[in-house]
Amino acid sequence: MSKGLIVVPIVAVLLVAQVGVALASGTSDLGPGCGLGKVAWEGSRIDTNTVGAQLLISTTNNTILPWQAFGITTGIFGCKNNGKVWAEEKTNMFAAINFENLSQEMAQGQGEHLASLATLMGVPAEHQAEFFAMTQDRYTSLVKAGEASPVAMVKAINSAIATHPVLAQASTR
Amino acid sequence: MQLPRIQSLHRLPLANNQHRASTSWSKPCVFLDRCLCAVLILISLFFAYPSSVNAEEAEGNPYLAQLINQAVQLQLADEREWHLLLHYRPNLFGGYTSEADDPQFFLSPLGRTDSHAELEGTIQSLFSEEPVGSSKQPAQCSFIARYHWLKERLAIDESKLPAVDCERFELWFNELNAESITLIFASAYLNNPASMFGHTFLRIDQKGQTEQTRLLAYTINYAAEVPPDEGALYPIKGIFGGFKGYFSTPPYYLKVQEYRDIENRDIWEYPLNFTEVQVRRLLEHAWELGSAYFDYFFFKENCSYHILSLLEYADPTLHLTDRFHVWTVPADTVRLVAAQPGLVKGTMYRPSRRTVIQRKRERLSVEEHRLFVDITEHVGSIKQETFVRLPIQRQALILDVTSDYLRYRSETDKSHSSVYKEQNRAVLATRSALRIPTEDVKIDPFSKQPDLGHGTSRASVGAGWRNNDTFEELSIRAGYHDLLDPEIGHTQDAQVEIASVSVRHYNRAEQTRVERATLANILSLSPMDALSHGPSWKINAGMNTIRFGSCQLCSNGVLNGGIGAAVESHWLKREVVFAFAEAEANYSRGYEEDHRVGGGGTVGLLADLTDRWKLMASGTYLRYALGDKSDDFRWFIGQRYTVSQNWALRLEYNHRDHDNDGVFSVQAFF
Numbered sequence: 001m002s003k004g005l006i007v008v009p010i011v012a013v014l015l016v017a018q019v020g021v022a023l024a025s026g027t028s029d030l031g032p033g034c035g036l037g038k039v040a041w042e043g044s045r046i047d048t049n050t051v052g053a054q055l056l057i058s059t060t061n062n063t064i065l066p067w068q069a070f071g072i073t074t075g076i077f078g079c080k081n082n083g084k085v086w087a088e089e090k091t092n093m094f095a096a097i098n099f100e101n102l103s104q105e106m107a108q109g110q111g112e113h114l115a116s117l118a119t120l121m122g123v124p125a126e127h128q129a130e131f132f133a134m135t136q137d138r139y140t141s142l143v144k145a146g147e148a149s150p151v152a153m154v155k156a157i158n159s160a161i162a163t164h165p166v167l168a169q170a171s172t173r
Numbered sequence: 174m175q176l177p178r179i180q181s182l183h184r185l186p187l188a189n190n191q192h193r194a195s196t197s198w199s200k201p202c203v204f205l206d207r208c209l210c211a212v213l214i215l216i217s218l219f220f221a222y223p224s225s226v227n228a229e230e231a232e233g234n235p236y237l238a239q240l241i242n243q244a245v246q247l248q249l250a251d252e253r254e255w256h257l258l259l260h261y262r263p264n265l266f267g268g269y270t271s272e273a274d275d276p277q278f279f280l281s282p283l284g285r286t287d288s289h290a291e292l293e294g295t296i297q298s299l300f301s302e303e304p305v306g307s308s309k310q311p312a313q314c315s316f317i318a319r320y321h322w323l324k325e326r327l328a329i330d331e332s333k334l335p336a337v338d339c340e341r342f343e344l345w346f347n348e349l350n351a352e353s354i355t356l357i358f359a360s361a362y363l364n365n366p367a368s369m370f371g372h373t374f375l376r377i378d379q380k381g382q383t384e385q386t387r388l389l390a391y392t393i394n395y396a397a398e399v400p401p402d403e404g405a406l407y408p409i410k411g412i413f414g415g416f417k418g419y420f421s422t423p424p425y426y427l428k429v430q431e432y433r434d435i436e437n438r439d440i441w442e443y444p445l446n447f448t449e450v451q452v453r454r455l456l457e458h459a460w461e462l463g464s465a466y467f468d469y470f471f472f473k474e475n476c477s478y479h480i481l482s483l484l485e486y487a488d489p490t491l492h493l494t495d496r497f498h499v500w501t502v503p504a505d506t507v508r509l510v511a512a513q514p515g516l517v518k519g520t521m522y523r524p525s526r527r528t529v530i531q532r533k534r535e536r537l538s539v540e541e542h543r544l545f546v547d548i549t550e551h552v553g554s555i556k557q558e559t560f561v562r563l564p565i566q567r568q569a570l571i572l573d574v575t576s577d578y579l580r581y582r583s584e585t586d587k588s589h590s591s592v593y594k595e596q597n598r599a600v601l602a603t604r605s606a607l608r609i610p611t612e613d614v615k616i617d618p619f620s621k622q623p624d625l626g627h628g629t630s631r632a633s634v635g636a637g638w639r640n641n642d643t644f645e646e647l648s649i650r651a652g653y654h655d656l657l658d659p660e661i662g663h664t665q666d667a668q669v670e671i672a673s674v675s676v677r678h679y680n681r682a683e684q685t686r687v688e689r690a691t692l693a694n695i696l697s698l699s700p701m702d703a704l705s706h707g708p709s710w711k712i713n714a715g716m717n718t719i720r721f722g723s724c725q726l727c728s729n730g731v732l733n734g735g736i737g738a739a740v741e742s743h744w745l746k747r748e749v750v751f752a753f754a755e756a757e758a759n760y761s762r763g764y765e766e767d768h769r770v771g772g773g774g775t776v777g778l779l780a781d782l783t784d785r786w787k788l789m790a791s792g793t794y795l796r797y798a799l800g801d802k803s804d805d806f807r808w809f810i811g812q813r814y815t816v817s818q819n820w821a822l823r824l825e826y827n828h829r830d831h832d833n834d835g836v837f838s839v840q841a842f843f
Contacts, residue, residue: 070391070423072463073308073341094389098426100594101434104576107601108569109610115385116426125383132610139605143598 091120096150103143109136121157122172130166236333240296243327250289252326257486258319258458260467261288272474274417277307278465280316295319296327302337308464314339315464318457318486342460349391349422351452352380354487356443356480356517357392357425358507358623359432361664363697368436369669370653371503371623373477376425376442377456388426393459395420395479397469411471418469418479420462433525435584439664440523441622443507446516447487455487472500481506491516502652504623504662511624520624524616526581530704532616533574541571546703548575549582552599565607572604573611578704585707619665626662627819628842629653633675635823635838640720642682646836648675648689656696656779657789657823658842659815666698666739666749666779668711677718679726686726691715698751698779700741709739709751720832724763733757735775746781757795764801771797771804785815806830819843 095102098113105111110132118131135142138160146153161167249255259279261269264286271278271285279285281294298305298312299320306315313320314337323329355376362368374394382390397416399407410416432438447455462483467474478501481493493509511517524532537545540559547554548571554560560568576597583593633648650673654663670691677688692714699707713733718726735755742748753775760768777791792808811825819842827834 070421070427072345072393072420072422072460073310094424094426097430100580101430104580104597104601107576107605108573109605109608110613111611112385112388113426115383116388119386119389128385133608136605136608136610140602143601 087120091117091154092151094120095146095154099146099150099153102153103139103146106135106139106142109133117157121154121161123161123167124170124172127167127170130164130170131161134160134164134167234300236330237297237300240323240327240329240334241293244292244296244323245289247326249323249326250292254322254486254489255288255292257482257489258322258461259284259288259291260482272467273465274468275307275465277305278461280305280312296323299323299329300334306461306464308341310339310341311337313337314342316461317342318454318461321457342457345460346456349377349456350379350381351377351456352382352449353378354445354447354452354455354484356445356484356507356510357428358441358443358503359428359436360439360441360620360623361667361669362432362436362438363664363667363669363695365436368438369695371438372432373480373503373506374428375455375480375483377422377452378444388424388429390425391422392425392428393420393422393480393483394428395476397471398466408471411469414468414470414474416469417466418474418476419466420459420479422459422463429523433523434580437525437527437581437585439525439528439618439620441507442521442523443511443624444518444521445484445510446518451487455483458486459483473497475501475503477501477503477506481510484510488516500629500652502629504626505629508624508626508628520622522616522618522622524618526577526584527705528619529616530574530577530581531619533570533577533614536570536614537574541567545571545575545578548572548600549578549596549704552596555600555603565609566612569604569607569609569611572600572607576600576604620663621661623662625818627654627659627821631658631673631840631842633823633838633840635836637834637836639679639834640832642679644677644679644836646675646677646688646838648673648838650674650691655694656698657787657811657813659785659813659818659821660787661815661818666700668694668696670694673715682726684726686718687716687728689715689717698739698749700739700749702741709737709753711735711737711753711755719761719763719829721761721763724761727761727763729763730760731757737775746783748778748780750776750778752776755793755795757797759797759800764803766800769797769800769803771795771799773805787813 094117098117101111101113102117105114114132114135115128118128119125123131135157138156142153142156142160145156161171244250255261256269260272262272264270268286269288273279273285276285279291279294280298281287281290284291284294295312295316298316302311304310304315305312308315317339355378357374357376359368359372359374361371374392376387376390376392378387379390395418397411397418399411399416403410406415429440432440462479467479469475478494478497481497481501485491485493491513493506493513496509497505534542534545541563544554544557544560544563547557548560555572560571563571579593579597579600583590583597586593629652631648631650633646633650635646635648637644637646650670652671653669655668655670656666671693673689673691673694674687675689676685678685694711694713694715696709696711696713698709699705701707711734713731716728716730719729721727721729733755735753737751737753737755739749739751742750754772755775756770756772758768758770773793773795775791775793777789780788782788788811790808790810792806794804794806796804807827807829809825809827811823814822816822821840821842823836823838823840825836825838
């Protein structure tokens with residue numbers, strides 16, 4: 001099992017992010033500033049197939065992700081003005097990469113990964129305690145969703161927030 | 174390599190031709206002023222300029238001509254900030270060469286070695302929206318730090334040179350949402366040679382960030398791009414600049430995962446005192462570097478070196494990179510940064526998972542620890558009555574450290590990773606049912622922060638006796654740390670000695686000789702217990718001086734490697750007992766057939782007697798089956814007393830068959 005389980009969703013997320021960006025931007029003139037870079041997209045340095053392969057290889061070597069994924073002018077972030085899509089992708093990527101840390105912290109009822117996830121999901125700092133208690137309460141079902149896909153876990157947390165008496169009001173998203 | 178000046182002059186006409194073809198660079202006077210005297214500079218400024226190759230370009234655009242003229246008069250090309258922006262370093266020929274190796278980083282074909290040509294090329298490019306640099310943006314955006322610096326220094330009039338909208342930069346900059354910068358040090362990790370000296374990078378702290386959400390900040394990281402199938406050439410290429418190094422901005426959570434969770438390295442964070450303007454300068458320069466590459470040199474132009482160069486551009490009054498000539502050791506750069514008055518705001522510690530587990534285990538009672546071990550071995554033990562009867566907070570603590578341990582095992586024992594993960598799920602399910610949050614406990618490091626550690630290099634002066642002779646000794650070691658050196662700020666039980674030499678003068682023999690030399694002597698002790706099973710290992714290549722047979726003082730080449738185990742105890746303060754099985758090859762004219770090869774073992778003890786006083790004792794037996802068939806029994810006792818951060822005293826005694834050697838030395842680190 002090891003990294004494979006984590007990597008596959010990462011690749012999926014990154015590629016989804018990239019397609020989302022390519023579609024959303026609708027212009028080919030952005031240059032290498034988006035979605036693993038237009039360089040990656042155009043295949044001049046890496047193509048989308050090898051991105052997956054590189055992620056896998058570099059992750060098993062513990063170097064996690066190739067520089068291209070977070071290259072300064074070729075990185076995957078900052079692609080969209082309209083922050084909504086990017087904010088979602090950021091949350092999904094965070095959940096995918098930190099799934100093990102998140103599940104541990106959900107069970108423990110606190111932690112910095114969980115606090116960061118709460119921030120990404122628009123939970124204000126003063127309501128973090130409720131968020132922690134809620135994810136601890138629903139630990140089993142959330143992790144089950146997360147094992148299927150981190151995106152599903154984020155969705156499950158989102159719907160839990162929506163039905164939560166306090167968080168539903170407090171959440172900024 | 175860089176072009177010598179003569180060659181530059183040779184290339185001049187060619188370059189002029191190039192100019193006519195491409196209209197994209199510079200004028201000859203700039204070259205003259207680099208090789209001739211000040212008078213000629215002035216002449217070239219006032220007389221050569223109108224006839225320069227830029228004339229036709231400049232005629233078309235008087236403002237361009239004016240700006241270039243202004244820049245020449247202000248001598249901007251000789252200013253420190255311009256040199257920092259272009260990463261110029263004095264070269265062997267009295268000129269300058271940029272450390273950047275990407276031709277697209279320069280806007281003049283001669284820019285790599287000619288700061289004046291590059292300055293003009295840059296000013297000229299600012300007038301064009303044509304994409305330049307490997308990131309393919311208009312020059313004002315690709316090289317946004319240069320643009321802003323020139324804009325300020327030349328008071329560029331936007332009505333004459335309109336500003337280009339740098340949307341990509343703005344997106345990136347807004348996403349970073351930067352407020353401040355933190356220098357991050359990931360401590361040494363011996364099991365990966367590339368990480369043996371630690372690693373540094375910068376974190377871009379976000380506005381509104383809390384201690385809990387630091388993970389979401391982005392970082393600026395410089396690393397060599399190593400193809401996955403590099404194989405055996407990897408170290409050679411890494412040392413001699415065979416790889417390209419790139420800057421990137423991964424989120425901090427990825428770095429934390431890599432260092433803390435996977436490689437079990439402690440992380441130290443040093444928030445820096447930069448103003449908003451300085452933070453912006455740093456990021457603008459990082460943006461420029463983001464699309465360029467530098468040849469990566471493991472020892473000098475490495476991660477830490479380039480991180481320093483970013484800090485220097487943020488605050489040009491800092492002089493950091495020019496302190497490093499031959500190698501840039503990450504911990505040295507941290508010490509240098511920490512030593513700058515007012516630069517560092519504080520220190521924060523982020524323990525590795527391994528440290529967390531060890532510290533939490535210390536909080537368990539004997540009974541609780543037994544339960545913890547039981548659960549790691551068999552999850553069903555959670556149902557034991559002795560466990561269920563414990564107060565709920567104690568149950569939570571046991572389950573938390575169990576989960577940490579299972580995650581640690583799933584990273585370190587990949588073949589059983591899925592088993593550990595499954596166990597961890599069961600443990601966490603039980604933990605979540607306790608419905609209480611984990612208490613925040615302060616985790617203390619086992620070794621203190623790196624800026625308190627001794628310097629990388631060491632010089633020693635000593636005297637002693639050997640058999641019936643006395644001697645004086647001088648030693649110098651390039652780096653880094655041995656088991657007896659003051660341990661503060663260094664990874665525990667990790668020895669990395671690179672390039673050391675000792676010269677002795679024997680008084681009675683009236684002989685001065687190279688007594689010892691070490692190419693590399695690396696030793697990693699990993700204390701084992703019921704839960705950690707990592708091996709200890711060592712490797713040593715060098716020479717020493719032996720007495721063998723009829724040879725009184727004989728040079729002896731040594732190659733030794735071993736694998737073993739270590740155990741930690743706390744009878745006094747902290748002791749580590751170790752044992753190695755090892756193989757050794759010796760080469761000396763003292764031996765029959767000039768060599769011998771054999772195997773054997775070592776046992777030893779490393780003990781902290783007080784905070785300053787450390788003892789090491791070891792005994793080795795080796796039997797040589799090849800070459801000179803012989804055996805060797807030797808033992809060693811050494812003691813160190815720490816005087817201050819960079820001063821220590823040593824008393825060492827070495828025994829071999831009919832060969833006794835005692836030395837007292839004073840050691841200084843720098």
